[in-house]
Every structure is written in C-alpha cells, then in structure tokens.
Amino acid sequence: MKPRVYLHEFNVPGEGNIYLPLASGLIRAYVESIPEIVVAYEFAPFIFRKAPIEKILTQYEEPAVALFSVAAWNEQFCLALSREIKARWPECMIVFGGPQVPSGSRVQEYRAASPWVDYLVHGEGEKPVAELLLNRLEQVHEHDKNQIDINSIPSPYLAGLYDYLFDDNAEGVIYQAILETNRGCPYSCSFCGWNRGIGKSNVREFPLERVEAELEWMAEHRIEYVFCADANFGLFQRDVEIAKIISRIKGRCGYPEEMRACYAKAAGKRVVEI
Secondary structure, X not given: OOOEEEEEOOOOOOOOEEEOOHHHHHHHHHHOOOHHHHHHOEEOOOEOOXXXXXXXXXXXXXXXXXXXXXXXXXXXXXXXXXXXXXXXXXXXXEEEEXXXXXXXXXXXXXXXXXXXXXXXXXXXXXXXXXXXHHHHOOOOOOOOOXXXXXXXXXXXXXXXXXXXXXXXXXXXXXXXXXXXXXXXXXXXOOOOOOOOOOOHHHOEEXXXXXHHHHHHHHHHOOOOEEEEEEEEEOXXXXXXXXXXXXXXXXXXXXXXXXXXXXXXXXXXXXXXXX
C-alpha cells in the first residue's frame, strides 16, 4: 500500500454549514501536479469537519504524513489530535502550517512544548509540503525560499477535488466556498502579519479566466455563501470586472446568494463601484 497523506483543516462551522478546505485543496492540487509524488503517495479524503478525537481517529489507515492548517480557532484541537496520531503511529510525519504557526524567537518554545510535531511550515505551504514529501522519498530537493508562481497551482475546485463531497452528502451539509483571486498584501499594518508590506507590484493575481471558472463551479454546486480571501478586494481595477462576473453568474444561476470580501483600504471609489 502506498503511504497515505492526510490533510486537516478545521474551519469555523456555522449552523449546518462549513467551508470547503481551500488551503488543503491548494496544497494537494499543487503536489499532485508533481509526477513523483502522484506515483509514490495516496491522498486520503480531506479531514475538515470537527468531531470527537476518537471518532476522527477511526478514519486513519496507517497514516504516513499528517498535515495540519493551524489557526487561532483550531490550534489546541490540532495539537491534541496530532499528539494522538503520533502516539498511535510513531512513524507518521506531523507537519503544522498556517497563520498560528509561530516565527522568530517563539519557534523553539513551541517546538519544546509540542515535540511530536516534526515540521513547522511558515508562509505559503505548497512548495514546502512538496519538498517534504519528496525528501521523505529520499529525492532530496533544496529548500526554495522564492515565492511560488501561483499559475503553477491548479485549482482544487476545477480539478474536482471536492466533487466527492457533493456526490455523497446524505447529511445535507451546506458547503461554503473560499475564493482567492490574488495573493499578497502591499501594506505593513502593525496588527497584521500577512506579508509585511511586499508592495503592490508583488501581489500575484490568478488568471481572470480561472476566477470566472471557479465562480461558475460554485454556482453549479449551489454554493450559497462565498468568502473572498483576498487581503484587499478592490485594490486592482480588474476587481470591478470580477464583481461584474459575480453579478452575471448570480443573475443567471441564483448563486452565490451572498459574498463577503475584505475590501481595499486605499481604493475608496473603486470599492464603492464594486
């Protein structure tokens, strides 16, 4: 049996609704674009619905790698679950990434408090996870600190990675979606560690055709609520066109019913137009 990879992303649930795991989907879509990884590993269904730890543990079958997207609202749960995984399967590689993973002087303290976590990933996860999986196969790759070309990341929506959830939705769960049209933030606000002020020119955009295709997928799957993960929706003129695309799809299909965005702080007229 191929070594099995498990991706965990426990987002905040609502009353009968839950977000599709976009961070996990992007990572899986990217690493599955690498032939050596596809040949060597098997990817288990996403684990993103919170449940008692004992119940979640029944979903594992000899896990080789367990990846966790860690945020403020799920950190303690991820620590407890990953500790149990390590206790039952000591050879399983535990990897933490996400906004709650500490940096700088706090790293050593964090590692000392949670020694069962093998690796901490800082920033974007796609390339580091690919490197860890390849290095585990002893196909050693040097760590590449350059930003990923986001055009090299397939869309998990369009790749069909979530389709099985809709094919077998006997419980009638209402899925919500996260839309990422660009990545990065040009500002350096003291309360936020998003990108430490990388400059507007370094905000990377996904192709407009991909954004429209993902919105069509969401409408086709009757996604009622979409959250736009851009740091500053309205920063670029093309965001007006994206708003028009959403409006056209909504008018034709009735979905999405609602959309929320984090709007740009220095593009007032454009935001009003959107």
